[in-house]
Amino acid sequence: MITCLKFGKERSVAYISHLDVIRAFERAFRRAKLPLAFSQGFSPRPKMVFGQPLPLGLTSSGEYVDITLEKEMSEKEVLARLEETMPPGFVLYEAKNLDDSVKPIMSVITHASYLFLGDSTKEILKALEYENIPYVRERKGKKQVQDLRPLIETINICEGGVKVVAKAGSRANLRPDALICALGLDKGEIRVHRENLFLQKDGKLISPLMRS
Amino acid sequence: MLTYQDLLEKHLDRIEKPGRYVGTELNSVHRQEKPKVHVALAFPDIYEVGMSHLGLKILYHIANENPNYWAERVFAPWPDMENLLVEKGLDLMTLESSTPLKDLDLVGFTLQYELSYTNILRMLRLASIPRFAKDRKNGPLVIAGGPCAFNPEPIAPFFDAIVIGDGEEVFLEILKILENETSREKRLKKIALLDGVYLPSEYSFTYNNDGTIKSINPQKKIKKAIVADLDKAYYPTSPIVPYLQTVHDRVNVEVFRGCLRGCRFCQAGMIYRPTRERSKEEITRLILESLNRTGYEEVSLTSLSTADYSGLSCLIPDLMQVLEPEKISLSLPSLRIDSFSVDLAKEIEKVKKTGLTFAPEAGTQRMRDVINKNVTEEDLLKTAEAAFQNGWHHIKLYFMIGLPGETDEDVLGIVELAKKVLEIGRRFTRRATVTVSTSSFVPKSHTPFQWCAQDHRDELKRKQFLIKDSLKGRGLKYSWHDPEISYLEGVISRGDRRLAEVIAYAEEHGARFDTWQEYFKPLVWSEAFKACGIDPDFYALRKRDKDEILPWDYLDSGVNKSFLWQEYEAALEGKTTADCRDVGCIGCGVCPSLDVAVNLRGDK
Numbered sequence: 001m002i003t004c005l006k007f008g009k010e011r012s013v014a015y016i017s018h019l020d021v022i023r024a025f026e027r028a029f030r031r032a033k034l035p036l037a038f039s040q041g042f043s044p045r046p047k048m049v050f051g052q053p054l055p056l057g058l059t060s061s062g063e064y065v066d067i068t069l070e071k072e073m074s075e076k077e078v079l080a081r082l083e084e085t086m087p088p089g090f091v092l093y094e095a096k097n098l099d100d101s102v103k104p105i106m107s108v109i110t111h112a113s114y115l116f117l118g119d120s121t122k123e124i125l126k127a128l129e130y131e132n133i134p135y136v137r138e139r140k141g142k143k144q145v146q147d148l149r150p151l152i153e154t155i156n157i158c159e160g161g162v163k164v165v166a167k168a169g170s171r172a173n174l175r176p177d178a179l180i181c182a183l184g185l186d187k188g189e190i191r192v193h194r195e196n197l198f199l200q201k202d203g204k205l206i207s208p209l210m211r212s
Numbered sequence: 213m214l215t216y217q218d219l220l221e222k223h224l225d226r227i228e229k230p231g232r233y234v235g236t237e238l239n240s241v242h243r244q245e246k247p248k249v250h251v252a253l254a255f256p257d258i259y260e261v262g263m264s265h266l267g268l269k270i271l272y273h274i275a276n277e278n279p280n281y282w283a284e285r286v287f288a289p290w291p292d293m294e295n296l297l298v299e300k301g302l303d304l305m306t307l308e309s310s311t312p313l314k315d316l317d318l319v320g321f322t323l324q325y326e327l328s329y330t331n332i333l334r335m336l337r338l339a340s341i342p343r344f345a346k347d348r349k350n351g352p353l354v355i356a357g358g359p360c361a362f363n364p365e366p367i368a369p370f371f372d373a374i375v376i377g378d379g380e381e382v383f384l385e386i387l388k389i390l391e392n393e394t395s396r397e398k399r400l401k402k403i404a405l406l407d408g409v410y411l412p413s414e415y416s417f418t419y420n421n422d423g424t425i426k427s428i429n430p431q432k433k434i435k436k437a438i439v440a441d442l443d444k445a446y447y448p449t450s451p452i453v454p455y456l457q458t459v460h461d462r463v464n465v466e467v468f469r470g471c472l473r474g475c476r477f478c479q480a481g482m483i484y485r486p487t488r489e490r491s492k493e494e495i496t497r498l499i500l501e502s503l504n505r506t507g508y509e510e511v512s513l514t515s516l517s518t519a520d521y522s523g524l525s526c527l528i529p530d531l532m533q534v535l536e537p538e539k540i541s542l543s544l545p546s547l548r549i550d551s552f553s554v555d556l557a558k559e560i561e562k563v564k565k566t567g568l569t570f571a572p573e574a575g576t577q578r579m580r581d582v583i584n585k586n587v588t589e590e591d592l593l594k595t596a597e598a599a600f601q602n603g604w605h606h607i608k609l610y611f612m613i614g615l616p617g618e619t620d621e622d623v624l625g626i627v628e629l630a631k632k633v634l635e636i637g638r639r640f641t642r643r644a645t646v647t648v649s650t651s652s653f654v655p656k657s658h659t660p661f662q663w664c665a666q667d668h669r670d671e672l673k674r675k676q677f678l679i680k681d682s683l684k685g686r687g688l689k690y691s692w693h694d695p696e697i698s699y700l701e702g703v704i705s706r707g708d709r710r711l712a713e714v715i716a717y718a719e720e721h722g723a724r725f726d727t728w729q730e731y732f733k734p735l736v737w738s739e740a741f742k743a744c745g746i747d748p749d750f751y752a753l754r755k756r757d758k759d760e761i762l763p764w765d766y767l768d769s770g771v772n773k774s775f776l777w778q779e780y781e782a783a784l785e786g787k788t789t790a791d792c793r794d795v796g797c798i799g800c801g802v803c804p805s806l807d808v809a810v811n812l813r814g815d816k
Contacts, residue, residue, distance in 0.1 A: 013455070015220050015230035020455040024238075027453060027507030030538075044539055057224045085507070087238045087453070188222040 001069050002102060003078055004209055006094040008061040009054060013089030018053035024087050025065060031085035034078065037068040049104045051197050051208065052112065052168050055175060061091075062113075062196030064208045066098075066105045096209040103211070111153065111198040111205050112168035114176050118190040121161035123183060128155050135182040148174060148182055161190075165205075168197060215310035219296055227292050231456040232259040235285075235307035238453040239505065241272070242308055247282035249390045251275065251318040251352075252306050256331035257727070259287045263452070264460035266514065267322055267358060270380050273448035281387050284308040286319075288331040288725070289338070297338060304338035313339035316352045317390045320383070321371075323360035326704040327697065327726040329367050332356075333719040336370070343716060345372050345413060353399060355386070361410075362436075362483050363657040363764040366704050366711035368412035372400055376767055377408045377436030377483075378469070380446060408437025415766065417709055423750055425708065425761040435768045436483070440808045442469060442490045449501035453508070462510035462543070463502040467495055471516035472791050472810065474798075475573070476584045476783050477612065479656035480516050482776070483769045485802040487793075489814045492523045496531065503540065511535065512543045519548035519556065523814030528559050546571070549587045554598035567606035568599050574615060575625025581786045583615055584779070589629065596633045600640040607633060607646050613675045614653040614667035614698075616783065623675045626650065627682045634687050647689040650679065652698035656705050657764045658771065660779035663756040666702040669695035696734045700726065702752035708763035711751070714744045770802035 009021075016024070026046055029036055036046040047068040054060050069078075075095040082092055116124055127133055133148040151174040153165040166174035176192045198205035216233040224230060236242070253271055255262030262268060268285070275283035284306035289297060297304065303312040313319050319341070321332050336343045341351055346369070348354070356364070357375035364374045375382050389402045404411045418426040439445045447466070454461065470487040471480065490498075499511055511531075515521065528542070535542055542560040547553040549570050557568060572592050573585045580587060596607055611626045630648045637644025652672045655661045667675075672695035683690045704711060718733075718740040725731035741748050756762065758777060765773070782789060792798045793812065803809055 011217065012234065012236045015224070015234055016455045017231065020231060020457070023457070024453075024455055026509065027238075030507035030509065031504065038539055056230065057220070087455075088236050187225070191221070 001072050002066050002098045002100055003069060003073075003075070004064055004066050004096045004098055004105065005078075005082070005092065006096075006207075006209060007063050007065070007086075008091040008093065009059055009063060010089045010091065011059055013087070014057055014059050016089075017056055018050070021054075022048070022050065024090070028082060028085045028087060028090075029067065032081040034067070034081060035070045035073070037070045049106055051105045052109045052173070054194055055177065058176065058192050058194055060194040061093075062194060064105050064197060072097075094209060099212065105208055107170065108199045108208065108211055109169040109197050110167065110171075110200040111165060112174075113163060113165045113195040113198070115158060115161055115163050115193040115195055116176070116180075116190055117161040117193065120185050120189050122157075123185055124162045124164065124179070125155055125157070127152060127179070127183060133179070133182050135178045137178070146178070148179055152179075163195065213310065214300060214302060216305065216307070217310075219293075219300070219302075223296055226296060228290065229259075229456065232287070232290065233293065233307065234455060235310075237455055239450045240308060240452050241276040241282065241284075243279075243282045248280040249282070249318075249387050250311070250316050251281070251283050251320065251387070251390070252286045252313055252316050253283050254286045254313075254319050254321045254332075254335060255324075256288050256321060256328040256335060257324075257725075258290055259454070260456055260458045262287045263454045263456075263458040265322065265324065266464055266466060267379065269448050269451045269464075270446065271320070271383050272452070273450065274380050274384060274446045275387055277446075278387070280391060284311070286313060286335070288328075288335055291725075291731075294334070294338060303340045304335055314341050314351050318353045318355060318386070321354070321356045321358075323356050323358035323364070323367070325727065326360060326366075326701050329704065329715050330719040330723045330726055332367070332370065333716060334724045337719075343719075344369050344712075348372070350396060353390075353396065353403075355403075357382075359480060359483065360705075362479065362767060362769060363705065363707070364410065364412070365709045365763040366707040366715060368415075368709055369712040371412055373403050374410045374412065375408055375437065376410055376434060377769075378439040379437070381439060382406055382408050382437045406437075408435065410434045410767070417763075423747075425763060428761060428766050431766075433766055433768045435806065436770060438770075438806050438808055439469070440488065441811070442466070442488050443494045443813070447498055449498055450505040451502065453506045460512065461508075462512050463499060463506060463508045464512050464514045465495055465498045465502065466490070466515060467513045467518060467521045467814070468515045471520070472793055473517060473520070473586070474584050474779070474789055474791060476582070476660040476779055477573075477615070477653060477656075479659050482658050482771050484516065485769070485771060485800065486808060486810045487520075488808070488811045489522060491813050491816065492527050492530070495527065499531065500534070503538075509539065510541045510543060512545055514545055517546050517548065518544045519546065519553050521814050522812040523816070524556065525552075527814070528556055532559055549591045549595050554595055554602060557599070557604075558602050567608055568604050569608040569610065570595065571610035572629065573610065573612055574618075574622065575611060575627070575629050576622045578786055579615060579618060579622040579625070581788050582617060582783045583612075584783065584788050586788055586790070589632075592629065593632060593636060597636050600637045600644060605637070605641055605643045605645065607637065607644075609633065609646065609648050611648065611650045612653045613650045613679075614672050616653075616661060616664045618667075618675075620675075620678060623678050624682060627679055630683060630688060637687070645687045645689065647691065648679070648683060649691045650676065651693045652695055654698055654702045654705055657762065658767075658769050658776070660776045660783055662706065662762065662776065663758070663760075663780055665755040666699070666752045668753060669699045672698065694729060694732070697726070697729075697732055699748075699752055700734075700737055703748040704751075706763070707751050710744075710746060714740045714746055717743055768805070770805040772799075772801035772805075775800045
């Protein structure tokens, strides 16, 4: 059975890399004595799949991980056990049991919403007016130009800054720090929070917990 | 005040591994109110190395059990963070609360290896704490402990007090004194009265014209502190679980302290005597409790020679019965060279099969007899055969070069041995590989080889080439240590107080992270020796006489100096000495001197 968990990352753990988060979760699951299913082979690992990795330095209130349990367990029970064992700085919001046939979380994510917080973030609103937002980066010694504009869906003012909804996932993905650089803003002055991840279904953005 | 968090937020791009400075890991201790006694446990290397250290874990948690005390951690900041601290005008701070070290009651450093000493000075400097104890009129007491405290002289002038031996009980006594006394002088005076504590300022040295020591004053000896019964000793079962992958990232349970094998090069084997075992029941309890509280997927039974634990053949199957269904792997950090060890490895590697490592230490029987490594070539070949037969493809062999009286024949013996092992492996699998790793022998204090001359680094390099040139072909690999680094280690490990100026000079001129090849600066060091008028060869390459006063002679590890000399003479004659477990007391002196006994309760 697949259980999808929604969790958040607070400021104190914003500097823990994705790989380290995976390890920390494995250990939290072990402490919670969840009946995790393991992969076969030489060095068995618990079966867990994370959504789009959160860039280092960001806080978040909308991260997802699919875990596979060997025995059925109620969502309430999973939550109750994990609440006791989550490492400090990680917040657990919801658990949802899903059908075994659902596609893995990482392959279904299409969008993300980000909050850019800080005095200079009003500048980001201008992005909507541009036809192109060229972002130059170096890859394997070659300069590459990427246009960020098509990745942006909406930008709105929110408390303390702006909220950007953009493409996310393996097909097209906006990196928040790329947008900040491309617009010529100072990274050190802007805090970025990932509010949520979504998948597109029938033209609407829905929560990964609602996928079927 | 800026915190590490603030720094990371503003300058994330500049810090290679921000996870080192997070400080809120699971089971880390945080206090809301200012504690009565606030101290830092300082490890003079990076987070990943320091967080693997058992002593730090024990001291951290034993102190924090008491709500009146708060022991925080601090590691050597990597140069990226160091630059940021300096640039922002910030003093070095603790990890948990970003409190400047200079505002604490005490900073305690662990002395794990000589080449971390420049990091200690760098950390003090970054903390704006005067490096020399004589210049500190207020601020925290700076103390030290750990294996290198058994020759503390090269760094003695930097410390207010140094703890010799098992530190956990002494540390609690020190905290109690800090709680009850407020003045620096009174605190130090009381700490000086504790067992195993050395106050460098109370001792002075005079020298002969040839540079050797004429006298140490006062004559009073300092006996090491010892925990007699490990079952009664505190052991942390809620250790911090780091987010970053550390060197030993797992539950570590110490199954015994001390080792009686008597390898003559090994300092740990002498200074931690006698063997004191934990009971099987206590070990099992500690493991299960730790797993529950950490969620680790691996357990390691640690000690100087875990295969020697007297109850191992019962303990392992019992543990595996519990661990295997949970997919938790068990590891033994050091295997003995016998088929029993292969059986053990077979038992524990049901979950995951990695390589096997053995340490014959020397290439010929003659040389192994000199160092008292009581292992024969037949033992090794049989063990290797058993390992290959049971499905291992990869065997790693550890050796030392530069041992006393070593000839080229002994060095080439390493190659021959490796080839024989590979040949056996080939009988079972085409994929068989043998990796040979050599370290360069560094004579250490409190060992039978404390009187020896260390091999010159050119000689060590020649021997390394000798191996490299003949250890060729498919399935053979060779790795070695930089002889320059071993030389410096050799100078400091048997150095005296006059070296403190050299270490201070080297640090001032850019030396730090000396164990890290990319940061090691041999030129800075040779300049430092020159500037201070000190000949490093005097310490590393000189053979000492029987009657010479050694810089650590005032420290009593419990093992008699006369026993060490007797062992030295036996080594030169190629005579071995048995383990006292097998033949009865061999007269090293530790049990009567410290009023403790060898405790092999694992077998009960």
